[in-house]
Amino acid sequence: PPSPNPPYGCDVSDAFHAKQLLVCDPRSMHKPSRILLRSGSASSVFTGPPYPKQQGIYDGHWGDAWFSPSGDWVLAVFRGDCEVATTYLINVSDRTRVPVGRGPSGEVPESHPLGWTLSNLAVIDAPRSACGTAFAKPGVYLIRPPSRIARYVKLPKGAYALMWGG
Numbered sequence: 063p064p065s066p067n068p069p070y071g072c073d074v075s076d077a078f079h080a081k082q083l084l085v086c087d088p089r090s091m092h093k094p095s096r097i098l099l100r101s102g103s104a105s106s107v108f109t110g111p112p113y114p115k116q117q118g119i120y121d122g123h124w125g126d127a128w129f130s131p132s133g134d135w136v137l138a139v140f141r142g143d144c145e146v147a148t149t150y151l152i153n154v155s156d157r158t159r160v161p162v163g164r165g166p167s168g169e170v171p172e173s174h175p176l177g178w179t180l181s182n183l184a185v186i187d188a189p190r191s192a193c194g195t196a197f198a199k200p201g202v203y204l205i206r207p208p209s210r211i212a213r214y215v216k217l218p219k220g221a222y223a224l225m226w227g228g
Contacts, residue, residue: 069105072098076136078129083108083136085124095123097138099154109152109159112140112170128175129154130182135207137175137184146194149173149186151207160208162186165195172196176225179204183212187223 068074072086075097084098084105094115099108111120122142129136136152148170149162161170162184172191178184184205188197197203202223204213217223 068100069098075126076128078133081129081133083127083129085127087123091119091121094120095140097124097127097136097152108136109138109150109157112148112150112159112161113142126175127152128178130178130184130207131180132182135182135184137178139175142194144193146172146191147174148194149175149184151184151205151209153208158208162203162205162209163188163197167195169195173203176202176223182207185225189222 068084071088072084075083075085080101082100084100086096086098088095094111096110097108098105122140125139125141127136127138134154136154138150138152139147141147151160151162162173163171165171172194174187176185176187186203186205188200188203190196190200201217202215203211206212
């Protein structure tokens with residue numbers, strides 16, 4: 063079984079069988095935020111920040127990360143400038159990180175991961191953005207990894223989405 067105590071600055075975000083995802087915030091803008099994959103007592107860097115250092119600092123940190131029901135994918139949120147959330151799907155076997163959505167200039171639009179369906183679809187809330195780039199159509203998206211939209215649900219103005227269970 064995985065070690066019970068995460069390293070300093072890290073919190074267990076999710077577990078799948080004998081694997082754990084640890085979200086690590088270095089508490090310094092000069093060091094990168096990262097997600098570790100731990101199996102037993104061994105840990106390795108699963109992914110680092112999606113953006114390079116700018117003028118000597120890292121802008122943002124990983125929030126949470128969750129395994130898909132199959133354990134093949136990870137749904138993770140990165141909070142950058144203005145605490146704008148962006149969502150990524152990460153392949154567990156090769157650690158390929160795929161942003162959910164792309165803006166007109168290639169930027170990743172604001173979105174909030176809500177979880178997974180039992181059929182391995184990522185559930186994403188794409189709000190009207192106040193600070194960052196927004197999806198062309200705000201609403202809730204079901205995403206089949208790595209990036210195919212399986213379903214879109216438009217929300218009434220002023221509504222927001224929540225999810226619980228699977």
